[in-house]
Amino acid sequence: MTTNRLEAFSDGVFAIAITLLVLELNVPAGDHLWQQLKDEWPSFAAFFVSFWVIGIIWVNHHGVLDHLGRADRGVLYLNLLLLLTVIFIPFPTALLAEHLKSGEDETLAAVVYSGAFVAMSVAYGILWTYITHRRERLGVRLTDDEVRRISRRFMVGNPVYVIQLIVAFVSPALVLVINAALAVYYMVVGMQEPEADTEPGDQ
Amino acid sequence: MTTNRLEAFSDGVFAIAITLLVLELNVPAGDHLWQQLKDEWPSFAAFFVSFWVIGIIWVNHHGVLDHLGRADRGVLYLNLLLLLTVIFIPFPTALLAEHLKSGEDETLAAVVYSGAFVAMSVAYGILWTYITHRRERLGVRLTDDEVRRISRRFMVGNPVYVIQLIVAFVSPALVLVINAALAVYYMVVGMQEPEADTEPGDQ
Amino acid sequence: MTTNRLEAFSDGVFAIAITLLVLELNVPAGDHLWQQLKDEWPSFAAFFVSFWVIGIIWVNHHGVLDHLGRADRGVLYLNLLLLLTVIFIPFPTALLAEHLKSGEDETLAAVVYSGAFVAMSVAYGILWTYITHRRERLGVRLTDDEVRRISRRFMVGNPVYVIQLIVAFVSPALVLVINAALAVYYMVVGMQEPEADTEPGDQ
Amino acid sequence: MTTNRLEAFSDGVFAIAITLLVLELNVPAGDHLWQQLKDEWPSFAAFFVSFWVIGIIWVNHHGVLDHLGRADRGVLYLNLLLLLTVIFIPFPTALLAEHLKSGEDETLAAVVYSGAFVAMSVAYGILWTYITHRRERLGVRLTDDEVRRISRRFMVGNPVYVIQLIVAFVSPALVLVINAALAVYYMVVGMQEPEADTEPGDQ
Numbered sequence: 014m015t016t017n018r019l020e021a022f023s024d025g026v027f028a029i030a031i032t033l034l035v036l037e038l039n040v041p042a043g044d045h046l047w048q049q050l051k052d053e054w055p056s057f058a059a060f061f062v063s064f065w066v067i068g069i070i071w072v073n074h075h076g077v078l079d080h081l082g083r084a085d086r087g088v089l090y091l092n093l094l095l096l097l098t099v100i101f102i103p104f105p106t107a108l109l110a111e112h113l114k115s116g117e118d119e120t121l122a123a124v125v126y127s128g129a130f131v132a133m134s135v136a137y138g139i140l141w142t143y144i145t146h147r148r149e150r151l152g153v154r155l156t157d158d159e160v161r162r163i164s165r166r167f168m169v170g171n172p173v174y175v176i177q178l179i180v181a182f183v184s185p186a187l188v189l190v191i192n193a194a195l196a197v198y199y200m201v202v203g204m205q206e207p208e209a210d211t212e213p214g215d216q
Numbered sequence: 217m218t219t220n221r222l223e224a225f226s227d228g229v230f231a232i233a234i235t236l237l238v239l240e241l242n243v244p245a246g247d248h249l250w251q252q253l254k255d256e257w258p259s260f261a262a263f264f265v266s267f268w269v270i271g272i273i274w275v276n277h278h279g280v281l282d283h284l285g286r287a288d289r290g291v292l293y294l295n296l297l298l299l300l301t302v303i304f305i306p307f308p309t310a311l312l313a314e315h316l317k318s319g320e321d322e323t324l325a326a327v328v329y330s331g332a333f334v335a336m337s338v339a340y341g342i343l344w345t346y347i348t349h350r351r352e353r354l355g356v357r358l359t360d361d362e363v364r365r366i367s368r369r370f371m372v373g374n375p376v377y378v379i380q381l382i383v384a385f386v387s388p389a390l391v392l393v394i395n396a397a398l399a400v401y402y403m404v405v406g407m408q409e410p411e412a413d414t415e416p417g418d419q
Numbered sequence: 420m421t422t423n424r425l426e427a428f429s430d431g432v433f434a435i436a437i438t439l440l441v442l443e444l445n446v447p448a449g450d451h452l453w454q455q456l457k458d459e460w461p462s463f464a465a466f467f468v469s470f471w472v473i474g475i476i477w478v479n480h481h482g483v484l485d486h487l488g489r490a491d492r493g494v495l496y497l498n499l500l501l502l503l504t505v506i507f508i509p510f511p512t513a514l515l516a517e518h519l520k521s522g523e524d525e526t527l528a529a530v531v532y533s534g535a536f537v538a539m540s541v542a543y544g545i546l547w548t549y550i551t552h553r554r555e556r557l558g559v560r561l562t563d564d565e566v567r568r569i570s571r572r573f574m575v576g577n578p579v580y581v582i583q584l585i586v587a588f589v590s591p592a593l594v595l596v597i598n599a600a601l602a603v604y605y606m607v608v609g610m611q612e613p614e615a616d617t618e619p620g621d622q
Numbered sequence: 623m624t625t626n627r628l629e630a631f632s633d634g635v636f637a638i639a640i641t642l643l644v645l646e647l648n649v650p651a652g653d654h655l656w657q658q659l660k661d662e663w664p665s666f667a668a669f670f671v672s673f674w675v676i677g678i679i680w681v682n683h684h685g686v687l688d689h690l691g692r693a694d695r696g697v698l699y700l701n702l703l704l705l706l707t708v709i710f711i712p713f714p715t716a717l718l719a720e721h722l723k724s725g726e727d728e729t730l731a732a733v734v735y736s737g738a739f740v741a742m743s744v745a746y747g748i749l750w751t752y753i754t755h756r757r758e759r760l761g762v763r764l765t766d767d768e769v770r771r772i773s774r775r776f777m778v779g780n781p782v783y784v785i786q787l788i789v790a791f792v793s794p795a796l797v798l799v800i801n802a803a804l805a806v807y808y809m810v811v812g813m814q815e816p817e818a819d820t821e822p823g824d825q
Contacts, residue, residue, distance in 0.1 A: 018223060018278055020627055025231030025431075028634030032642065032709050033235065037243075039644075040716040046727035050734070064709070068702040072695070073628055086275070090403060093271040100235050100267070107243040118249035125253070200699060221426060221481055228434030228634075237440065240446075289478070293606060296474040303438050303470070310446040321452035328456070424629060424684055427745070431637030439641065443649075492681070496809060499677040506641050515647040524655035531659070 016081050016189070019092060023078070026096045027071040030103065034060050034067075037107040052144060055113035062189050063106040065196045066130065070137070073199065077141060082152020091140040098133035105129040110137060113186055123185035127177045132193060134170050141167065166202055219284050222295060226281070229299045230274040233306065236243045237263050237270075240310040257317035258389070265392050266309040268399045269333065270302060273340070276402065280344060285355020294343040301336035308332040316389055326388035333395060337373050344370065369405055373398060422487050425498060429484070432502045433477040436509065440466050440473075443513040461519035461592070468595050469512040470601045472536065474507060475545070479605065483547060488558020497546040504539035511535040521593055529591035533583045536598060540576050547573065572608055576601060625690050628701060632687070635705045636680040639712065643669050643676075646716040664722035664795070670797050672715040674805045675739065676708060679746070682808065686750060691761020700749040707742035714738040722795055732794035736786045739801060743779050750776065775811055779804060 038056050041049035074095070083086070110123035136139040143161045144151060155163075177191045237350075241259050243253035271298040277298070284291070315325035347354060348363045380394045426511035446463050480501070487494070509530040518528035551558060551566045561569075583597045647665050650658035683704070690697070714735040721731035753760060754769045764772075786800045 019226060021224060021630060022227045024230055024627060024631045025228055025634055026235055028631055029232055029235040029435075029638055031705075032635055032638040033714050035639075035709050036239070036642065036645070038713050040270075040713065040720055042720050042726075043724060044726045046721065046730045050730075061706075064706055065702070067697075068705075071631065072702075074699050075260070086403075089275050090271075093275075096234075096271075097267055100238050101237050104241050104243065108261065111243055111245050112249065112361065115246060117245075117247045121249045121253075190372075200695075221430060224427065225430045225477065228431055229438055232435055232438040233441075236442065239442070289606075292478050293474075296471070296478075299437075299474075300467075300470055303441050306441050307444050307446065314446055314448050315452065317451060320448075324452045324456075331578045360465055418780075424633060427630065428633045428637055428680065431634055432641055435638055436644075439645065442645070465690050492809075496677075499674070499681075501675075502640075503670075506644050509644050510647050510649065514682040517649055517791045518655065521652060523651075527659075532764055570653050607669045 015076055016084050019071055019084050019089065020078055022093060023074065023096060024071075026100060027067065027074070030099050031064060031067045031071075033103050034063055034106060037110070039070075052114065055189075056107075056110040058189050059110040059113075062193045062196070065101055065200075066192060067102060069196050069199050070099065070133065073137075077144065080153045080155055081144065083149075084173050085151065087147075088140070088151065089142055090114050091136075095133070095136040098129065098136045101129055102133070107187070108208045109185070119185035120182055123181035123188045124178065127181050127188055127192075129173065131174045132180070134174060139168060169198065173198075219240060219281055219287050222287050222292065223278075223281055226277065227274075230302060232269045233302050234267060234274075236306050237266055237309060240306055240313070254395045255317060257404065258392075259310075259313040261341070261392050262313040262316075265396045265399070266305055268403075269395060270305060272399050272402050273302065273336065276340075280329060280347065281356055283356045284347065285357075287368065288350075290346055290350075291343070291354065294339070294346050298336070298339040298343050301332065304332055305336070312388070312391070322388035323385055326384035326391045327381065329366045330377065330384050330391055332393075334377045334381070337377060341370065372401065376401075422484055422490050425490050425495065426484055429498060429502060430477075430482065433473065433480070433505060437473045438543055439471060439509050440469055440512060443509055443516070447489070458520065461595075462513075462516040464595050465512045465516040465519075468599045468602070469508055471606075472598060475602050475605050476505065476539065479543075483550065486559045487550065488560075491553075491557065493549055493553075494546070494557065497542070497549050501539070501542040501546050501563050504535065504542045507535055508539070515527060515591070515594070525591035526588055529587035529594045530584065533580065533587050533594055533598075537580045537584070540580060544573065575604065579604075625687055625693050628693050628698065629687055632683065632701060632705060633680075633688065636676065636683070636708060639708050640673060640676045640680075642712050643672055643715060646712055646719070661723065664798075665719040667798050668715045668719040668722075671802045671805070672711055675801060676711060678805050678808050679708065679742065681748075686753065689764055690753065691763075694756075694758075694760065696752055697749070697760065700752050702747075704742070704745040704749050705800075707738065707745045710738055710741070718794070718797070719758075725730045728794035729791055732790035732797045736783065736790050736797055736801075740783045740787070743783060747776060778807065782807075 038060060041053065043049075084092075103188060105122075105128075107128040109122045112119045132168065138198075141164070144153060145155070145164070147153075148155060148160075173191065175197050180187050184192055225393070241263060242256065244256065246252075285294075308325075308331075312325045312329040315322045344367070347356060348358070350356075351358060351363075376394065378396050380391055380398075383390050383394060443468060445459065447459065449455075490498075501621075503617045511528075515528045516534040547570070550559060551561070551570070553559075554561060554566075579597065579601050583594055583601075586593050586597060633754070647669060648652075648662065650660075650662065652727040665787075695703075714731075718731045721728045753762060754764070754773070757764060757769075782800065782804050784795055786804075789796050790799060
């Protein structure tokens with residue numbers, strides 16, 4: 014199968030998952046709006062962080078699929094696994110926001126939230142490993158060195174997720190901050206890339 | 217009509233239907249979160265199974281449209297019929313989850329759930345039959361042998377759906393398991409395919 | 420502007436509007452599920468009819484844009500006007516279903532429902548008129564005869580919408596039936612078309 | 623990275639954000655439907671205005687990306703920033719509608735609403751500035767004169783947004799009118815453009 018429709022479908026899922034986040038924001042009615050908006054800060058913070066994380070995963074996902082010359086069934090199913098974890102994000106996002114607001118069972122909510130991102134990271138790693146192990150079959154033109162370099166960069170996220178899980182027990186709100194920091198890290202790392210694969214806009 | 221926009225529209229509908237599933241998950245508020253999350257297991261299970269079924273239908277739908285050289289109005293309308301059944305999935309998914317949780321009228325909910333997947337299977341079969349009966353007109357390059365082989369594989373689902381309907385009366389929760397098993401079957405069968413139609417990523 | 424992204428954006432809006440219809444279906448909880456599902460019939464009927472109407476408009480919209488060699492700002496804005504009326508459909512659909520269920524103020528709900536489809540029909544007519552009046556500028560290769568033939572077919576809908584508005588005062592539920600009949604008419608008329616513009620799948 | 627998938631993803635987000643607006647409309651149930659619909663006018667007005675603003679931003683966004691020969695990470699991230707502000711629009715839209723209906727804390731709701739559009743305008747300006755400062759690198763074929771002309775047109779919005787913010791304190795409902803007027807302005811300005819970049823529909 015060509016990678017066109019795989020990309021189109023994935024882009025659609027990413028675009029919808031990222032946009033559905035706004036539906037988890039409660040629209041405060043009635044009086045004392047200013048106070049109500051302030052009380053909603055965990056929702057806004059969680060919306061903001063999840064938006065950037067999904068956005069950056071989309072950018073990186075792009076980078077991975079761009080290397081593919083063709084897709085086999087394995088890529089399709091492992092990509093679906095990744096999309097499953099992406100689609101799920103609005104749920105733990107709303108869960109954490111809800112419990113940061115009420116202050117009840119915040120730790121568990123933060124653990125679920127962290128766990129969702131760990132799952133996404135793992136799914137991403139599996140897809141990447143599958144692709145790099147079948148480079149010839151999938152028409153991937155990456156040298157061993159490039160694969161190692163990109164893999165090393167990915168792996169930075171793993172210990173951070175472990176830290177995040179531990180932090181969930183200490184300060185649930187801090188989990189959002191660490192997740193945001195990780196997003197910034199991937200953003201900065203991405204921008205320093207040589208972008209050798211940038212070509213004039215085909216179409 | 218060319219198949220481009222047909223594919224783009226279908227991909228969009230699949231992507232949205234699969235992503236909307238997350239909206240059917242209730243975000244538990246307040247105390248006893250762990251207990252609440254455990255009580256929600258039918259929602260998570262239904263979400264998980266429906267995700268994979270829709271995902272695999274998307275992969276197979278792809279496989280069917282890839283054979284088409286062009287589309288006529290019949291293909292468009294029968295494709296819409298299939299999409300109607302796909303779009304509907306979030307409703308029986310939430311219905312089954314709801315009634316597995318409350319324990320009330322579980323059997324009927326499981327029957328509706330099974331029925332929705334039967335409807336999808338039938339719509340898929342009609343589209344496939346229409347296409348294979350107009351191979352020349354639609355520019356399909358498949359031999360009689362290939363059509364027979366693919367058709368036989370599809371037909372395995374039909375008796376399973378009958379079993380699923382019967383099981384709904386015995387154990388409503390088991391319906392989810394059978395549906396998941398069917399998804400796995402289609403996945404495994406799909407991976408063993410020779411994938412002769414895999415070509416280097418055009419475009 | 421090329422018509423690619425216009426088509427992609429329109430396809431996206433159609434795909435989402437048609438899929439959001441399912442969110443207007445209430446998931447009945449608790450006991451007496453069979454009775455509850457029966458009571459929900461107006462929601463299912465309205466879902467079903469609106470699905471087909473949006474689906475058929477998508478097919479016809481396709482047919483119109485396929486004739487375009489290029490798009491100017493006028494096409495973009497008139498297309499947005501049409502999309503506005505498409506996006507709005509889930510609202511009157513839910514409104515009619517709700518009031519057919521409760522039996523309160525059904526007539527007004529049916530008038531709003533009919534009115535929404537009249538608005539869509541008018542928006543469609545404006546876009547079509549604009550395009551046919553600028554055929555050279557937009558690179559449309561249609562003869563005067565073809566334009567007349569297609570226009571005549573469109574115009575059949577107008578008196579039917581007037582009938583539908585009158586029927587709303589007599590029997591609100593009948594409005595759904597007439598709308599469905601109109602959808603079938605457009606479907607049948609479309610299938611009898613010579614489809615001269617059908618070409619082998621480019622891309 | 624080529625601009626294809628950037629456009630596809632952005633189109634998807636715009637299409638979803640614009641369609642989700644309909645979900646913020648309450649479907650009135652029960653008696654006195656006519657009165658209820660009249661009471662909902664702020665929701666309809668806000669839906670209508672936000673639809674056109676997002677629609678026109680989409681048209682202009684298009685115009686900007688069409689000039690790009692290729693995209694770097696900076697474009698991707700700044701485009702995500704713009705999409706963040708677009709995705710957010712349904713929230714302030716519902717907030718303003720809600721508070722215009724209840725009459726409580728209307729001013730603050732109108733300020734938040736205006737602020738959301740200011741944020742979008744700023745994000746748009748940053749993306750545009752980034753692109754025009756790296757024309758060679760991004761393969762943009764625009765002269766200094768053209769850049770100046772387009773930039774000047776954009777900047778008209780800024781003082782209008784300031785006026786809108788002030789008006790929020792005087793008459794919250796008037797904010798909708800000003801926002802609509804601004805949308806009309808961009809629409810008219812866009813239509814007077816020479817559209818030198820209009821080419822026959824490729825693909």
